Amino acid sequence: MSMNEDKIMNIALVGVGGMGESTRGSYAGIPGANVALLVDANEDVCRRAAEAMQVDRWSTSFEDALAPDIDIVDISTPNHYHAAQAIAALNAGKQVLIQKPLAPSVEEAERIVEAARRSGKQAGMYMSYFDNPLFYEIKDIIDQGLLGEVSSVRARAGANSADFVKPGNWRNSAEKTGGGALIQMALHPLNMVQWLVGRQVEQVTAFSHNRMSPLIGGDDVTVATCYLDGGILAAVEASYCSYEFTLSVYGTKGFITVSENTRVELVLGDAYEGSFIRYGKPRQVEHLSFPNLSVSRVRLDDNPHDQHATFVKAMQRGEPAPIPVDIGLRDLRIVKAIYRAAEERAIVDLRESVG
Ligand SMILES: NC(=O)c1ccc[n+]([C@@H]2O[C@H](COP(=O)([O-])OP(=O)(O)OC[C@H]3O[C@@H](n4cnc5c(N)ncnc54)[C@H](O)[C@@H]3O)[C@@H](O)[C@H]2O)c1
Structure with missing residues (x-):
């Protein structure tokens, strides 16, 4: 096992209500995944999520997800925020996992793909059925x-x-x-x-x-x-x-x-x-x-296909995102x-x- 595979990945979850609520749970059992920060525009939702997950750091401001210690930004916000948030995170050197659809428009989706290419960072899709x-x-x-x-x-x-x-x-x-x-x-x-x-x-x-x-x-x-x-x-x-x-x-x-x-x-x-x-x-x-x-x-104690786990593992190993954003652009x-x-x-x- 290389040094990289032992690396603890600090994760910022952005959008922790709605679908983000189920996303949150799946990070709990992933080796090497440290949920370091929760971000949600809704203060109540964010505070309650932080209490439930026992995460000290939470914020209503997306900018906090760009902090130097964050490795992965996981975006579960409504579609029209995906492009701005994903591109800002990639430009700040983060790896990014994005809920489907990639963005409301092909133009925004192309900008995400381009930002990923320019940054050299990985940008992947979370497609729940692949769990x-x-x-x-x-x-x-x-x-x-x-x-x-x-x-x-x-x-x-x-x-x-x-x-x-x-x-x-x-x-x-x-x-x-x-x-x-x-x-x-x-x-x-x-x-x-x-x-x-x-x-x-x-x-x-x-x-x-x-x-x-x-x-x-x-x-x-x-x-x-x-x-x-x-x-x-x-x-x-x-x-x-x-x-x-x-x-x-x-x-x-x-x-x-x-x-x-x-x-x-x-x-x-x-x-x-x-x-x-x-x-x-x-x-x-x-x-x-x-x-x-x-x-x-999916209700399995140990699911080899949990996409949050496979994404974190790929980032630890320096491998490509399992479902790259290019696929999200193609489907859009x-x-x-x-x-x-x-x-x-x-x-x-x-x-x-x-x-
Ligand atoms: N099965 C699936 O794969 C599946 C199911 C549902 C939703 N989704 C996707 O998940 C994403 C979110 O959908 P949802 O149903 O959870 O929406 P939602 O409105 O229920 O929840 C979105 C959350 O994001 C927060 N939020 C809104 N704007 C924000 C911002 N600018 N910054 C930070 N937080 C913000 C909201 O307060 C809320 O907690 C969408 O892209 C949607 O397509 C996927």
Whole structure:
């Protein structure tokens, strides 16, 4: 083990309410991760988080995250703050981990990628679904050819925003989020689909509207059809007025579906023995259930895929961020292409530049 791997990383968590609340918890058990500072614009939220985590240093001012002793700045603030905060942190020599989406606009996302390149520091994305071990086994199943040749994919992510978006929430504004349901919800399936099949979205067309969600700026349902390189077709749906994540991959020898509530349904061409997914009767439908591995919340004592742990480890070793911001920029371009396709009733080709 090199000296570097023993290095204690001082971490500033920026935005500790909302999603940051669950982020906070996962740092507790990471070797070498010292949560040194909490920052939140809301003083009450910040003080309560500091008490809960027993962290002495907390602040309502982002500038404090640029203090010389801070190594990593973890940004969980609303989308429209990501660029200014990430770029300031990179310019101050910090490594940065950023919640999805990278930023509301491609232009801001490009500036983050450029700041990372210029600083020589690492900037990575936190994509919560990658905490889930099931997806790594599904990728393994696809890579081993147990689905045969993949022909198509269907994926959707949804939540009923009426349950959690109130007047005054930043999600009221399409400018602040950068869209609506599609940018907030469908980044996960868009990203996951490309990673699972090892292909990139090249062309998109879509319908997108807001029919039921007056408190959401932008769309509340979008359904897109994507053409991936190599000819795989993907149907991707985002909803801000209904729940349920579901993702299915179809191939010539079988299919696999994973759903929000810990269900996996599959038919494979041959047996598979993973740590979680076990399949013994080729070409027969199997239904599996994983109560600890809900898509939005992984409950494992020791999760080898916890992204905060893998990011900290990569920084200790001087390695690249596990999910670099370039991926966030790529996915943002796809999101914007889908919005444009819906608006223009057209097919948008990502191989031409999309801004
Ligand atoms: N599954 C997921 O991956 C997932 C789920 C929810 C949210 N998110 C992402 O997390 C980010 C935050 O979303 P949220 O739902 O937690 O929002 P939120 O509004 O619930 O919470 C944001 C927190 O940031 C604080 N804050 C606001 N402006 C700030 C500033 N300028 N500096 C410091 N603190 C500030 C707020 O006081 C609040 O505590 C967004 O980018 C969102 O897309 C990801």
